[in-house]
Amino acid sequence: MELDYKRIVVTFLMHLGDVILTTPFLEVLRKAAPHSHITYVIDEKLQQVMEYNPNIDELIVVDKKGRHNSISGLNEVAREINAKGKTDIVINLHPNERTSYLAWKIHAPITTGMSHFLFRPFMTKYTRLDRKTRHAADMYINVLEQLGVTDTSNSGLHIEICEEWRCQAQEFYSSHGLTDTDILIGFNIGSAVPEKRWPAERFAHVADYFGRLGYKTVFFGxxxxxxxxxPVVEQMETKPIVATGKYLWPLS
Incomplete structure (x- = not known):
């Protein structure tokens, strides 16, 4: 499938970790389509994660729990996308009902990627998820392989930030006594599904292990x-840096 010189929309409305796992996919897509306009449709709460990604030309945000949490709301998003120009290709990266409906509603000549079974008949090319043998990041790249992309080399997971954010982060860490020689180990222990969360005492044990070795530990979220x-911090014997809930980037 020819991907270059196209208007491509990537639909993906999952959580923070899932979004970061698509960054290698975007890098591979950009190499395969250097002259294409790539739009990434993302949960409104996570737009800052992709705001400075060099492989994206435009972000479209979806308020999943608010104004777009309905068929009419998703129709509004589709109209917003179509108002910016005719979409040539939609690549849907998750098979749930919401993203599958939105991918279909854009009505591009080519709709590919993953899909809920109700919308598969409307797909130009349905690509299956290889959950058994591939890492999640490679699973998304495999969508492009199924579309004929052969060069899948990439630099791995990454988040791009602006210089202002970088300076603010440096000031934050400096205020907690960190120096350039310190090695920092971060913990992001949140999960949208409670059953996937480790018990607090296990996180405390792991953080203390690294703390006793001289590493600096920080909790994000x-x-x-x-x-x-x-509860994790309360059970720790070493002292971590708690950045949780304290440091929010202003929306641009």
Missing amino acids: GPMDLEMVQ
């Missing part, structure tokens, strides 16, 4: 993660 982080 948003304000909603504080109730998970606090």
Whole structure:
């Protein structure tokens, strides 16, 4: 499938970790389509994660839990996308109902990627998920392989930030006594599914292990993660840096 010189829309409305796992996919897609306009459709709460990604030309945000949490809301998103120009290719990276419906509703000449079974008849080319033998990041890249992309080399997972954010982060760590020679180990222990969370005492044990070896530990996460982080910190014998809920980038 020819991907270059196209308007491509990638639909993906999953959580933080899942979004980061698509960064190698985007790098491979950009190499395969250097002259294409690539739009990434993302959960509104996570737009900053991809705001400075060099492989994306435009972000379209979806308020999944608010104004777009309905058929009419998703139709509004589709109209917004179509108002910016005719989409040539939609690549849907998750087979749930929401993203599958949105991918179909854009009505591009080519709709490919993954899909909920209800929308598979409307797909130009349905690509299966290889969950058994591939890492999640490679699983998304495999979608492009199924479309004929052969060069899948990439630099791995990454998040791009602006210089202002970088300076603010450096100031934050300096205020906690960190130097350039310190090795920092970060913990992001939140999960949208409670059953996937480790018990607090296990996180505390692992963080203490690294703390005793001389590493600096830091806990990340948003304000909603504080109730998970606090029990971990209370059970630790070493002292971590708690950035949870304290450091939010301003929306641009």
